[in-house]
Amino acid sequence: MSDVQLAVWGAGAMGGRVARAATKLSGVAVTAIIDSNYERAVAVASAVGAAPFRSLAEAEEVEAIYIGLPNAAHYEACLEAASRGLHVLIDKPLTVTLGEADQVVTAAIESRRYWMMGFSYRFRGEWRRARDIVKTGGIGEPYFVSDNVIEAYESTPDWYWNAEAGGGILRLQSHHVFDRWEWVLGRSVKAVSARTFVPADRDTDLAATLSVEFNSGMIGASALSFGVGYNAPPRVAFTIQGTHGSIELDESRRLLVSTQSGTTHELFDDDWLLTEIADFVAGLRGEDRGQPSIEAGRRSVQLAEAAGRSASESHWVEIGDLDE
Template identity: 45%
Template sequence: MATTIRLGVLGAGIMGRRVAAAAVGTGRFEVVAVADADRVRAESLAGEYGASAHGGVADLCAVPDLDAVYVGLPHALHLEACAAAAAAGVHVLVDKPLCTTAAEADRIGALAAASDRVWMVGFSYRYRAEWQRAQQIIAGGELGLPYFVLDTAIEAYVSTPGWYWDAAAGGGTIQLQSHHSFDRIAWLIDSDATGVSCRIVRPPGSAEVSAQISATYRSGLVAGISLSFGRTYDAVPRTLFVLQAERGMLEIDEDRTLRVTTADGVLTESHADDDWLGHELGAFAGAVDGDGFPFPGIAAGRAALQCALAAERAATSDSWMVPDA
């Protein structure tokens, strides 16, 4: 019988709350500690699970018999959290992006390599049913060789954490949104990016709110990634992913509908009721159990980060950039 995993939640914000609920919902986790710089917020979330509340990363990682942590902090704090988790000898689920610089990624990679614990990056699209079906269809070869991708995400919320728009804290649309795009494209087509260009919109005193990214891949595919965020109004998110290949086209929309069009007709599937976060936490638990199933690790997080950093460099240099430069 699988044992209960004693989980600490680093960050009591939107995702911290969702991850805590999803983790408990799997039946595999007990939330035993919550940390947040806002002590009131930490106490509020901890109180829902009978957990201890803490004001900092080090205090949480010192909790006795802690098995794992979820890192859902501002991006610039991920390295500190990962270092504390490594010192505590616990399993780590770190939300994307892995961190904000290549040097930080190298340090986290070294910590993970020296550890015998699971280090997983929260690339949640890999656990959404419609994206898993897309990956199966593409890998099965029925569409032929993919050669074009359009990946669009447009969001608008009045209420967002202030650090979202602070570049020094790891904010801005590129760091907030592009990691998912870079990871899911590479995962779907089983090929890495070879070049990135980018144009951005950056209001005065803010990190960028919009980014238009072009990317080339080793397989020959070209991709257009369109990302934008509104800050003064609320709106329903609009997302669309389209992949064209030699023998067909695959689409995924914001309603989580998968549509595949070939010469034989149109296949349409709805996955709106899929519990993707539960699947992600279940996969993390499985990895802790040693089930042997693949999961996105530090290398995947670093690859997406290198692409995002290349996009940032391209936005300021008016030229194409190589992701691993």
């Protein structure tokens, strides 16, 4: 079986990581690094033995592509990749708006190629283990989930805090939150209420709170915040409470499961990025490993858009009966 010829579109921090990780996998050849900043493309390409390009149109020897561009660029990039007939791995969010997501899903289906969302948490051992525990009834019937992410970095890409470029905490983090809630819990969000903090000197949100109701009746809450201009250790605190126990996850990749039998501790150190790329390659070769589909990407865009509407209009937004 010949190697998959993979292009990486976006030579930023994540694009560089994907390119380097892909070179460690058998059956994959990183052939192109694409970035409008040609010097940046050259830097990543030289490190992985690929050819640098300024645009996808210039890269001919490509059959699959990873899209890791600023959020607002995803829509056009996806349509171009679909028109080229490429297999696509795209980082969240799929697009900025639901209307764009619908068009991308249609284009992907018509391309008859394999598309996968890069929801990174789905490829981490501790999150997969938590999902298995919920599915097998290990903590009984879940009735509450809390999911908090607090980060701070001295330097971030400018587009992170540019609304026109698709920045802001809701667009950077809520897609992860909504997707892992529905994926881990196996339950659909029915309604969402959100509040955001937008500093006077910026045009997009640095902090947000989310409250949700699931179709099952359980409830959830999330606090998301990003500090700019200084570094601080990232904090993740995820908890599910059920009728017979609880699950906790944190930034150390520690999984705690508490039941009447006591509390168990597990630490994970698997390479989730290698797993993500390997699952993408397996998918385009026809192997179903339960990979996240672009329909799941559309769903997270829908929920993030509902959260944005709730924040701007100050009321709950009903999602409707949209179980996938």
